[in-house]
Amino acid sequence: MITDIPGLLRALSEKEVRFVLVGGVAAVAHGSARLTQDVDVVYARSEEDLRRLAAALAAFRPYPRGAPPGLPFQWDERTLRNGLNFTLQTTIGAIDLLGEIAGGGGYGELLPHSSEIEVFGLRCRLLSLEKLIEVKRAAGRPKDYEVLAELEAILERRGGR
Amino acid sequence: MERRPDRVRDPVVDAYRPGVDLTLIEENLRLTVEERLLKAMELQRLAEELRRAGERARP
Numbered sequence: 001m002i003t004d005i006p007g008l009l010r011a012l013s014e015k016e017v018r019f020v021l022v023g024g025v026a027a028v029a030h031g032s033a034r035l036t037q038d039v040d041v042v043y044a045r046s047e048e049d050l051r052r053l054a055a056a057l058a059a060f061r062p063y064p065r066g067a068p069p070g071l072p073f074q075w076d077e078r079t080l081r082n083g084l085n086f087t088l089q090t091t092i093g094a095i096d097l098l099g100e101i102a103g104g105g106g107y108g109e110l111l112p113h114s115s116e117i118e119v120f121g122l123r124c125r126l127l128s129l130e131k132l133i134e135v136k137r138a139a140g141r142p143k144d145y146e147v148l149a150e151l152e153a154i155l156e157r158r159g160g161r
Numbered sequence: 162m163e164r165r166p167d168r169v170r171d172p173v174v175d176a177y178r179p180g181v182d183l184t185l186i187e188e189n190l191r192l193t194v195e196e197r198l199l200k201a202m203e204l205q206r207l208a209e210e211l212r213r214a215g216e217r218a219r220p
Contacts, residue, residue, distance in 0.1 A: 002205045005198050028201045029194045033185035035204050119195045126194075137171070149177035154186055 003093025006120040008039045011092075013122045015056035018044035018107060020114045020125045022132065023096065027147060029117070030129045031154045034147060038087075038094035042127075044107040045099055050077040053097070060090035103138020104131065129155055 005025060012019055021029065023040025043053055054077040062075045065087045073079070080086075084099035100106045104113075104127075113131035116123055127135075133151050136144045189197055 002202060002209060005202055025198065025201070028197050031186055031189040031197065033182065033189055035208055036201055037205065117194055119198060145174050146177045146180065148171070148174045150181050150186070152174065153178065153181045153183060154190070157183075157186060157190060 001089075001093060003038055003095075005039055005093075006122075007092040008090070008095055009120060009122055009124055011056045011060065012041070012053070013124060015052045017052045017056050018049055020107060020110045020127050022098070022101060022104070022110070022127045022135070024147075026127050026132055027151060029119075029126055030132065030151070031157075032147070032150055034150065038096055040096040040098060042098045042101055042104070042107050042110050045080075047077075047081075050080045053077075054080055057088075057090060057095070060092050062086075062088040062090050062095075065089040065094055101135050101139075104135040129158070 009021075019041040021040070022042055023038075024032075024034065024036030025039050027034065028036055043049060054075065058075060063069075064071065064073055066089075067073070080097075086097040088095050088097065101110075104110050110127060110131065111125070113128045114125040115128065117126045129151060133148060133155065136148050136151065189200070192200065
């Protein structure tokens with residue numbers, strides 16, 4: 001299934017969910033040439049944000065990605081409140097909703113390391129390349145080594161170092 | 162403007178540097194963010210088509 005990146009961003013933006021774009025899509029936005037299959041966002045966790053987030057994605061029937069069908073999974077603000085990070089499949093693609101990320105913390109901590117961008121006629125916040133590199137380093141996953149090498153090359157091309 | 166800390170060199174990450182295709186990066190940096198995201202979706206579509214073709218080709 002092709003992840004509808006504009007569709008997911010539009011769903012979140014229209015309900016005024018506060019989030020920062022991170023992960024593979026953020027890397028692509030910064031210039032990465034790597035294939036990415038899902039949209040990763042760090043979302044704000046106030047009661048109002050949880051309510052908005054639940055409403056934003058409800059129409060797209062979120063369900064835990066890779067889980068067998070028929071689980072008693074209920075998509076609502078209570079589920080969001082009781083959990084933190086959700087890897088979900090929706091009818092318009094895969095999305096990871098992250099309450100926190102290693103090396104970066106939550107929405108409030110990432111906000112100063114993000115900037116507003118305009119894409120597909122929407123405004124959303126994108127994690128800075130420098131912070132993206134930092135959190136990928138902190139994650140310490142072997143699969144990120146190649147990505148890190150690419151992101152560092154992009155930073156150098158942009159005159160970062 | 163975010164302050165950029167001195168780069169912490171990681172020999173493991175550095176080992177992957179020769180494999181980074183700089184021509185692709187240069188090409189992407191000439192695009193707008195929106196164009197980069199649309200290109201990523203095209204890549205996804207291509208990967209999905211190849212996956213399906215592979216499935217069909219299996220005996």
